[in-house]
Every structure is written in structure tokens, then in C-alpha cells.
Amino acid sequence: MLEKLVLFTHNLRKAGFSVSLNQVTTAMEALSLVDLDAQTFKVILRAVFAKTHQEIQVFEKVFSLYFGAEPEVKNTVEWASVDEIGLKLRAGGCDGKGVGRSGIGGSQGNFLVSILDEAQATALAKSLVSSLEWDNTCPRPVGAYWEQLKRDLDWHMLKYQVEEKLDLTENERLFILEKMEAFASLVEHYLYQELAAREGQAGVSRILEELNYEQQDFRQLNEAGLEIIEQQVKKLGRKLASRKGYRYAPSTQGRIDVKRTLKGAVLRGGVPAKLKRKKRRIERPELLVLCDISNSMSQYTQFLLLLVWTLQTKHKRIRSFVFVDRLAEVTHLLQGREALEGLRFIGIHAPCSATGFTDYGRVFRDFAEGYLQDLHGKMKLLILGDGKNNWRDPQVDAFKAIAGGVGGVFWLNPRPQTTWYENDSVLGLYRPYCKGIYKCSNLAELKRVSSLIV
Amino acid sequence: MFQSIDDLMARLEEANYFLDRDAATVIYLAWQMKRPLLVEGPAGVGKTELAKTLAQVSQRELIRLQCYEGLDESKALYEWDYQKQLLWIQANMQGNLDWAAAKTAIYGEEFLLARPLLKALLAPKETVLLIDELDKSEEEFESFLLETLSEYQVTIPEYGTVAAVSIPVIIITSNNAREFSEALRRRCFHLYLDFPGPERELSILRRKLPELEERLGREVISFVQLLRKQNLKKSPSIAETLDWAKALVGLKTKSLDRNLVQNTMALLLKYREDYQTITKKLDQLLVSGVG
Numbered sequence: 001m002l003e004k005l006v007l008f009t010h011n012l013r014k015a016g017f018s019v020s021l022n023q024v025t026t027a028m029e030a031l032s033l034v035d036l037d038a039q040t041f042k043v044i045l046r047a048v049f050a051k052t053h054q055e056i057q058v059f060e061k062v063f064s065l066y067f068g069a070e071p072e073v074k075n076t077v078e079w080a081s082v083d084e085i086g087l088k089l090r091a092g093g094c095d096g097k098g099v100g101r102s103g104i105g106g107s108q109g110n111f112l113v114s115i116l117d118e119a120q121a122t123a124l125a126k127s128l129v130s131s132l133e134w135d136n137t138c139p140r141p142v143g144a145y146w147e148q149l150k151r152d153l154d155w156h157m158l159k160y161q162v163e164e165k166l167d168l169t170e171n172e173r174l175f176i177l178e179k180m181e182a183f184a185s186l187v188e189h190y191l192y193q194e195l196a197a198r199e200g201q202a203g204v205s206r207i208l209e210e211l212n213y214e215q216q217d218f219r220q221l222n223e224a225g226l227e228i229i230e231q232q233v234k235k236l237g238r239k240l241a242s243r244k245g246y247r248y249a250p251s252t253q254g255r256i257d258v259k260r261t262l263k264g265a266v267l268r269g270g271v272p273a274k275l276k277r278k279k280r281r282i283e284r285p286e287l288l289v290l291c292d293i294s295n296s297m298s299q300y301t302q303f304l305l306l307l308v309w310t311l312q313t314k315h316k317r318i319r320s321f322v323f324v325d326r327l328a329e330v331t332h333l334l335q336g337r338e339a340l341e342g343l344r345f346i347g348i349h350a351p352c353s354a355t356g357f358t359d360y361g362r363v364f365r366d367f368a369e370g371y372l373q374d375l376h377g378k379m380k381l382l383i384l385g386d387g388k389n390n391w392r393d394p395q396v397d398a399f400k401a402i403a404g405g406v407g408g409v410f411w412l413n414p415r416p417q418t419t420w421y422e423n424d425s426v427l428g429l430y431r432p433y434c435k436g437i438y439k440c441s442n443l444a445e446l447k448r449v450s451s452l453i454v
Numbered sequence: 455m456f457q458s459i460d461d462l463m464a465r466l467e468e469a470n471y472f473l474d475r476d477a478a479t480v481i482y483l484a485w486q487m488k489r490p491l492l493v494e495g496p497a498g499v500g501k502t503e504l505a506k507t508l509a510q511v512s513q514r515e516l517i518r519l520q521c522y523e524g525l526d527e528s529k530a531l532y533e534w535d536y537q538k539q540l541l542w543i544q545a546n547m548q549g550n551l552d553w554a555a556a557k558t559a560i561y562g563e564e565f566l567l568a569r570p571l572l573k574a575l576l577a578p579k580e581t582v583l584l585i586d587e588l589d590k591s592e593e594e595f596e597s598f599l600l601e602t603l604s605e606y607q608v609t610i611p612e613y614g615t616v617a618a619v620s621i622p623v624i625i626i627t628s629n630n631a632r633e634f635s636e637a638l639r640r641r642c643f644h645l646y647l648d649f650p651g652p653e654r655e656l657s658i659l660r661r662k663l664p665e666l667e668e669r670l671g672r673e674v675i676s677f678v679q680l681l682r683k684q685n686l687k688k689s690p691s692i693a694e695t696l697d698w699a700k701a702l703v704g705l706k707t708k709s710l711d712r713n714l715v716q717n718t719m720a721l722l723l724k725y726r727e728d729y730q731t732i733t734k735k736l737d738q739l740l741v742s743g744v745g
Contacts, residue, residue: 047645
């Protein structure tokens with residue numbers, strides 16, 4: 001048992017968990033205290049090793065990969081009549097042309113009906129996975145296989161139909177969506193099993209690396225990963241926003257306020273019986289954020305803006321700009337909106353692209369012309385971009401003027417370090433005026449960078 | 455204390471607290487192994503109530519430390535009674551008191567004000583220590599907790615190390631607003647409490663409100679469960695559901711209808727934006743929930 005458990009913790013570590021030896025002994029002790037069945041066994045390991053809601057989701061996957069257990073199906077929407085839904089789905093899928101009123105084809109209707117039943121869903125998931133063509137010569141990311149299956153099933157269209165088009169009650173709609181989610185985790189489970197059987201330890205390692213969302217490039221995250229990382233980024237923002245200034249970090253209270261202490265002493269015959277203390281101030285950085293939102297950068301920008309949004313909800317001294325070849329301020333678009341709505345608004349309403357090709361020179365020149373007078377030494381300028389300028393004029397003087405006006409320029413680049421100064425990249429020209437250039441393409445790097453800067 | 459997982463579930467149920475077996479397993483083990491239990495989950499699922507009920511069924515004193523921004527060890531752990539120390543010095547000023555004796559005297563137990571954490575460690579009988587909403591405190595405060603959580607002791611620089619007289623059951627709750635350090639999380643058992651499923655929530659309602667009719671109960675639960683699946687700022691808690699059901703029983707309601715729901719929905723939705731969102735979707739939700 002101990003050996004199995006230790007191997008399991010190796011897998012957890014590969015998936016990004018931090019597991020100490022003490023936790024392993026705790027788990028062993030806990031396992032010896034109760035009568036074990038499969039579920040209790042899992043619950044105990046989960047309570048000891050998974051320490052956040054996000055980690056629980058990843059734990060479930062690692063557990064089912066290692067122990068071969070099927071994923072847990074949760075039924076939170078109950079009292080929905082499966083027969084009635086089946087009738088509706090089939091009716092929506094048959095109009096003699098193969099496509100129903102809702103746009104759902106007859107076979108798709110049948111597919112939805114069959115995944116409502118647990119046994120049928122399992123059989124279907126198994127057969128789908130076994131029908132895949134496996135490329136043994138060039139291993140593909142695990143997610144790519146699932147994406148291929150989704151395309152074959154027309155999954156996104158199906159989901160859209162259920163969410164928006166089909167004539168269902170709210171309860172039925174949620175019921176079907178929950179079943180679709182359960183089906184997706186079943187397929188994922190069998191995909192993992194198949195891959196582990198075909199490629200052995202190498203396959204398992206590949207799966208675990210993909211489950212380590214914190215270390216994964218933002219652009220390679222799958223749907224589940226995106227959701228988890230979004231939550232994490234918001235948490236990071238809240239943490240940074242409420243952090244006390246480093247200056248008095250070792251003391252838990254503020255410094256003694258001599259003036260107020262003496263005033264109080266007057267009331268007590270000159271004895272300073274009560275010490276008054278100054279409150280420790282929360283450090284509120286003044287940030288200017290400039291994000292490249294051209295196609296190659298959009299996924300990275302989304303996370304940085306999400307972080308900025310969370311910081312902005314706590315305090316207002318942050319101004320955000322986006323650019324491609326024109327500069328557009330988006331501070332007001334993010335304010336008073338929910339995060340995702342704000343980001344969508346930026347995509348639609350920020351006039352920042354005329355040609356679609358990034359032009360750093362023009363953007364910095366516009367910024368210097370429009371905002372130089374607003375800059376001061378306490379501000380920090382954060383730029384997210386890959387520095388690829390499409391062979392246009394880099395306007396280094398404008399950048400130098402901006403850098404001279406603020407307390408520091410920090411450049412975040414999601415590309416691998418080896419490519420930073422290649423081809424049309426102008427990062428090398430701006431480099432002397434930056435306080436730091438950091439790689440920032442996944443959550444772990446974003447965490448590190450933001451705690452240095454904010 | 456608790457003989458088995460089933461025993462724990464049964465005793466909590468007697469006190470009107472309903473849990474699934476998975477959650478009960480984690481609580482049972484934390485209790486048996488004297489490990490701190492970190493309970494996370496959305497607001498209103500009964501995290502604080504869990505600690506209270508555990509104290510009640512085990513007949514232990516509940517010591518509560520409510521966390522907030524700015525909480526420091528003088529409010530959580532201990533504080534020197536500065537005024538009393540001054541008084542002591544003034545009272546003994548005339549005698550030939552040497553410095554070492556004075557120092558030992560004023561940093562003695564008599565001048566130590568025990569705050570909740572120290573109080574729980576020094577209690578002669580075992581207690582339940584609830585550290586509520588730890589995510590609201592700051593990062594540094596977590597570090598103060600580490601020694602207490604793993605060693606059940608507190609080190610006071612002027613006094614020495616105070617070990618626990620009795621080991622308390624520690625329950626930490628969090629609304630998941632901020633991430634805790636690895637060190638803290640490693641020391642705890644983790645429990646994620648989610649909203650109960652329809653059947654379990656219905657049995658909570660039945661137990662707490664016996665006069666609620668079966669049909670109305672199901673309609674209430676269906677509606678509330680649907681609300682929780684909407685994108686709301688704050689989902690209705692179990693307590694709010696109970697309040698709403700009580701109000702409906704008070705109004706002698708037999709079955710839900712649009713007007714009634716519209717007029718009483720404020721008991722469930724506490725944000726204007728949520729209220730507006732749901733008002734727009736009300737017909738659709740009611741067809742599903744009631745239908």
C-alpha cells in the first residue's frame with residue numbers, strides 16, 4: 001500500500017501538487033483508522049493531498065488515471081423527466097430533412113438522448129475513444145484528441161443548441177448540460193486510459209504535464225484549465241491588492257504614534273498608559289498597463305487584463321491601455337463591469353487596430369504625445385507584448401521619454417527567451433530603458449512577476 | 455468521542471445538521487487524528503454552523519476567532535496587560551526592587567491577556583476552536599497560526615513557550631477569497647462544502663420546518679436550486695432558503711405562482727443586479743421549477 005501511495009504522490013507532484021512526506025504518513029495513518037471502500041479511500045487521499053477547490057478537480061483526474069476509477073458523476077439537477085426530454089430532443093431532431101426546427105439533426109438528437117443514460121454514455125465514450133486513429137510516430141497533446149472528437153461530434157454547436165435554441169425548460173436545459181459535462185469527463189477518462197495503455201509511463205507523464213495548469217502556456221490551456229486559471233488569477237489579484245507595504249512587513253502593528261500617545265497620557269496624569277499605534281498602510285501602486293492585443297498575443301493579454309481588472313476593483317489608481325497599431329485607453333471599459341464582460345467590451349469597443357499589424361513605435365509615440373504630462377516617478381509602467389514590430393520604426397526616443405517619466409518600465413514577454421531579440425523584434429532597442437524584462441506565459445510566471453512588480 | 459463515521463453523521467443529524475458521507479469521513483478523521491480542518495465553500499453552505507454543531511454535539515466549549523483585515527496576534531494570540539504592568543511598577547517603586555526581579559514579575563502569567571488562540575490552548579477541557587473566515591486576514595497572520603496548528607503551542611518571546619493543556623479541535627473556514635500559503639494548507643485536512651443536492655436540502659427543510667407541505671417544499675427547492683445555477687453575485691444560502699420557506703408557510707401558500715415569488719424573492723436575492731436578472735427570467739425559471 002505504501003509503495004502504491006508513494007508512486008501516486010509522484011504523479012500528483014508531476015501534476016503540480018506540492019506533497020510533503022508528512023502528508024504521506026498522515027494519509028497512511030488516516031487509511032488505517034476507518035473501514036475502507038473505494039470511495040472512502042479516495043475521499044481520504046483527497047482531503048490530505050488536495051487543498052483547494054481547483055486542486056480537487058485535478059486530483060480527481062490524477063486519481064482516476066492512476067487507480068483506473070471512473071470519474072464521479074454528480075447529479076445536482078434532479079426531478080427532470082428523462083422520458084419527456086427524450087421526446088423533445090427527438091422531436092427537435094426530426095423534420096424529414098434530417099435537421100429539426102432547432103437545427104439539431106436527428107442523429108444529434110439521438111446522441112443527446114443516449115448520453116442521458118449512464119450505461120449508454122459509458123459505452124458510447126468507450127467506442128468513441130477506440131475509434132480514434134492514434135499517431136504513434138508523433139505523439140500529439142492529449143487535448144488534441146478530445147478536440148478532434150469534439151469536431152466529429154459537432155460538440156460546440158450541440159451545446160449552443162441546448163443553451164439557446166431548443167425548446168426546453170430551464171431545468172431540462174441544465175440537466176442536459178450537466179449530462180454533457182459528465183460525458184466529456186468520461187471521454188477524457190477513457191482517453192487517458194487508452195494513452196496510458198499505448199504509451200506506458202511516457203503517456204502518463206504527458207497527461208500529468210498537461211494537468212499541471214499552473215505551468216502550462218496560457219495558449220495551450222483547455223476549457224477546464226482556462227476556468228481554473230481564471231479563478232486563480234482573480235485570487236492572485238485580490239491577494240496583491242490587499243497586501244501590506246513591504247516596508248513595515250516584520251511588524252504586525254504600525255509604528256507607535258507618539259503624538260497620539262502623549263495626548264492620551266495627558267488624561268492619565270502624564271503616564272502613557274495606552275500606546276497608540278499608526279495603522280499600517282496598504283501599498284497602492286500606481287500602475288499603467290499597456291497590452292498588445294494582436295492575434296498572437298490575445299490569450300496572454302486576457303489573463304493580464306483579468307489580473308488588472310481584479311486589482312482595479314480594489315483600487316482605482318490603475319490605467320489600462322490596449323494596442324495593436326493604435327493606442328486605446330480601456331480603463332473605463334473595465335470599470336463597473338464583470339471581468340469577462342469587460343474583456344469582451346474591449347474586444348469590440350477599443351479602437352486599436354487599423355492594419356492588424358503591431359506597431360510599437362507609433363503606439364509609444366502616441367502615448368508620449370498624449371500622456372507624458374500625466375506621468376510621475378511613483379508610477380510603474382507594465383507592458384505586455386512580444387516586441388515584434390513588423391519592421392516598422394521603433395521610435396526609441398519616445399520610449400526613452402516615457403521610461404524617464406515613470407518610476408520603472410517592466411516588460412512581460414510570453415515568448416521563449418531565446419527568441420526575444422530575433423528577426424523583427426525591437427525589444428533589444430527598448431531594453432536599456434526597462435527596469436526588468438520577464439517571461440510571462442503561464443500562471444506560475446505571472447504569479448512570480450506580479451509579486452515583484454505590484 | 456465519535457465511535458464511527460456513521461455515529462458522527464447520526465449525532466450531527468440529531469442536531470439538525472445534515473452531511474454527506476464523504477464530508478463526514480473527513481471530519482471524523484480530522485477529529486480522531488487531532489488535525490486542523492480547513493473548510494472551504496461558497497457563503498451560506500453552513501461552514502460556521504458545522505463548527506458550532508460539532509461543539510454542541512460533543513458538549514465542548516466553542517472558542518471563536520473572527521478574522522478580519524488588520525487582525526494581529528495581540529487580538530488573536532495574547533497581549534501584555536500594559537496598564538496593569540505600569541500599575542505594578544508604580545506600586546513597587548518605593549521598595550528596593552532589582553531589575554531582574556521586576557522583569558520576571560511583570561512578564562509573568564498574571565499580566566498575560568489570553569486571546570482566543572491562547573485561551574483554547576490553555577483551556578483545562580478540550581474545546582472546539584473556530585477560526586472563522588481566515589481568508590479575510592492578511593498573509594502575515596497565517597504565519598502566526600502555523601506554530602499553533604502544527605505543534606499546539608505558542609511561543610511568547612518574553613515568557614517562553616506555552617504548550618497546550620488540552621488539544622482543541624481546530625476548524626478554519628474560508629470563503630475562498632484569497633489563497634493560503636502551502637505551509638498552512640499542508641497542516642490541515644481539507645474539506646470543500648458545496649450546496650446540498652435537492653433531496654438533502656429538502657430533508658433539511660422538512661426537519662427544520664415540519665409544517666411545510668411536501669409539494670410546496672419541492673417547489674421551493676426546485677426554484678432555489680435553479681437560482682444557484684444562474685450567474686448571480688450571491689447564490690441563496692441554505693438559511694435564506696429556510697427563511698423564504700418560513701415566509702411562504704406564514705403566508706399560507708399552497709403552491710408557488712409568479713406574483714408571490716416576485717414579491718417574496720427579496721428574501722433570497724440580496725443584490726439589486728441579481729434581483730433584476732432573475733425578474734427577467736422568472737417565467738422561464740418558474741415553468742421549470744414548478745412544472
